[in-house]
Amino acid sequence: MATAAAHQTARAQADGTAGAGAPLEESARATAYEAAFDAAVAADERIEPRDWMPDAYRSTLVRQIAQHAHSEIIGMQPEANWITRAPSLRRKAILMAKVQDEAGHGLYLYSAAETLGTGRDELLDKLHSGRQKYSSIFNYPTLTWADVGAIGWLVDGAAITNQVPLCRCSYGPYARAMVRVCKEESFHQRQGYELLLALSRGTAEQHAMAQDAVDRWWWPSLMMFGPPDDESAHSAQSMAWKIKRHSNDELRQRFVDICVPQAQSLGLTLPDPEPRWNEEREHHDFGPIDWTEFREVLKGNGPCNEQRITQRKRAHDEGAWVRDAAAAYAGKHTTAGKA
Numbered sequence: 001m002a003t004a005a006a007h008q009t010a011r012a013q014a015d016g017t018a019g020a021g022a023p024l025e026e027s028a029r030a031t032a033y034e035a036a037f038d039a040a041v042a043a044d045e046r047i048e049p050r051d052w053m054p055d056a057y058r059s060t061l062v063r064q065i066a067q068h069a070h071s072e073i074i075g076m077q078p079e080a081n082w083i084t085r086a087p088s089l090r091r092k093a094i095l096m097a098k099v100q101d102e103a104g105h106g107l108y109l110y111s112a113a114e115t116l117g118t119g120r121d122e123l124l125d126k127l128h129s130g131r132q133k134y135s136s137i138f139n140y141p142t143l144t145w146a147d148v149g150a151i152g153w154l155v156d157g158a159a160i161t162n163q164v165p166l167c168r169c170s171y172g173p174y175a176r177a178m179v180r181v182c183k184e185e186s187f188h189q190r191q192g193y194e195l196l197l198a199l200s201r202g203t204a205e206q207h208a209m210a211q212d213a214v215d216r217w218w219w220p221s222l223m224m225f226g227p228p229d230d231e232s233a234h235s236a237q238s239m240a241w242k243i244k245r246h247s248n249d250e251l252r253q254r255f256v257d258i259c260v261p262q263a264q265s266l267g268l269t270l271p272d273p274e275p276r277w278n279e280e281r282e283h284h285d286f287g288p289i290d291w292t293e294f295r296e297v298l299k300g301n302g303p304c305n306e307q308r309i310t311q312r313k314r315a316h317d318e319g320a321w322v323r324d325a326a327a328a329y330a331g332k333h334t335t336a337g338k339a
Contacts, residue, residue: 041242046172049115057241060234061171062116063132064243066123069109070134074308076102078142079151087145094191095148101184108177115173128313136294137224139302146199146206146213152192153266154214154221154259160185161255162225165245174243193262200267207267214263215271222286223294225252231291253283260284 033052040047047053080099086092110120126132137155142148163182169175199210226232226248238244246254256275263270274287296302 041170044168044170044242046175047170048172056237057243058116060238060241060243061174062113062118062123063234064238065109065113065116065174066118066126066132067134069106069113069123070127070132071138072102072106072109074134074312075138075155077308077311078138078140078304079148081142082145082148085145091195098152098188098191101188105181105184108181109174112171112173112177124316128309128316130300130309133298135224136297136302137220139297139304139308140216140220141304143216144209144213146196146209147217149192149195149199149210150213150217152188152190153196153262154192154217155224156185156188156192157259158221158224158255160189161258162251165251168242168245170242193266196266196268210266211268214268218271219289219293222252222255222289223291225249225255227291227294256284256286 034054037047037051037053037057040051047057076099079095083092083095083099086095110123113123114120123132127134137158142151160182163178163185166178167175167182169178196210196214199206201207226235229235229247229249232248235244235247239247260270260275272287275284277283278285297305300306
């Protein structure tokens with residue numbers, strides 16, 4: 001079993017500070033650093049920005065954190081669509097606070113990516129040009145007020161299921177950012193559940209609206225965990241590096257097991273004729289997912305792909321003066337400090 005002491009010894013050897021003799025040759029130094037990295041991961045230690053890490057580990061983190069950050073800021077759009085139409089001042093205040101939280105989550109995550117040497121401008125340029133993705137779930141429309149509840153209960157619930165294990169991610173800045181994100185997402189999930197509960201117990205029309213929203217958001221929520229394990233290109237390596245702690249299918253099953261009894265408490269039904277408790281597996285069975293739809297949405301053919309990116313780019317362009325002013329202000333005070 002690798003230990004922290006083994007990690008420290010390997011790093012010291014790589015730096016030429018352990019034992020007598022000259023520093024190691026470049027190839028031997030790289031091998032020692034890799035051994036130190038492997039020892040740290042095996043010992044459940046955190047990798048920090050100044051630590052040596054494999055290029056593939058760094059690029060995997062940048063890809064995952066960027067997709068996560070992009071999802072947070074794109075995910076503001078479907079719900080912000082309902083801020084002006086919320087049915088009460090209380091609901092409006094709750095929704096505004098939630099959308100603001102999502103912007104904050106994006107900020108934490110872009111900052112985590114910056115610790116890996118990738119600037120926010122570069123990541124946003126890749127998002128706007130289609131070279132980086134965001135979660136497929138945000139390419140679906142919010143047709144009724146009940147959709148805000150379904151997003152809170154299902155989409156944020158799926159996010160929590162996926163993200164709580166990330167609090168133990170091997171990369172320190174990402175793991176620490178996820179602690180606050182998950183605390184706030186738990187409020188979002190409860191808000192969505194409470195909204196759906198109010199509608200479900202309301203008039204027949206309100207109950208039907210809640211049921212319709214759940215019918216439309218259930219399957220896309222299951223797709224949020226990514227493709228099946230045997231089709232996932234990154235899961236195995238991410239789990240070996242302890243970036244992820246559970247596979248896509250494991251997380252999806254956990255989410256289903258949580259949602260089935262919650263749906264019963266809400267008085268709503270899931271749009272799947274197959275969710276039933278399997279005594280042998282001690283999990284709920286559920287029906288097949290339409291992965292063709294998932295792949296089409298990822299390709300840009302979802303109901304709202306074009307709308308989401310167009311609006312994001314417009315907001316980015318319209319906010320250029322704010323970024324320029326902030327940069328000028330920072331530059332002015334930096335110059336003054338050196339004088």
